[in-house]
Amino acid sequence: MDAPPHVIARVRGEYARSERDRSCHFFPLPQDSTLPSVLRAYCGFDIMPGQAEALDGPAGMPCLRCLMAAALADSSV
Ligand SMILES: [Zn+2]
Incomplete structure (x- = not known):
């Protein structure tokens, strides 16, 4: 089984400042x-690895721009 081509993550609660x-x-x-010094999401959102919380699946509110881009990436493989 192939690993998904992306990881899902969000900023850890103590670092989150905005929706x-x-x-x-x-x-x-x-x-x-x-590991890059900064991770860039499909939507252009940057996150420091030390401030990221990796998720097993979408939780809470997903970023719609990332969802669309990830769906396109999935269908292209
Ligand atoms: Zn995003």
């Missing part, structure tokens, strides 16, 4: 195994 921070964003997995 956008609290939504779940979809992040394309880096092609190499090194």
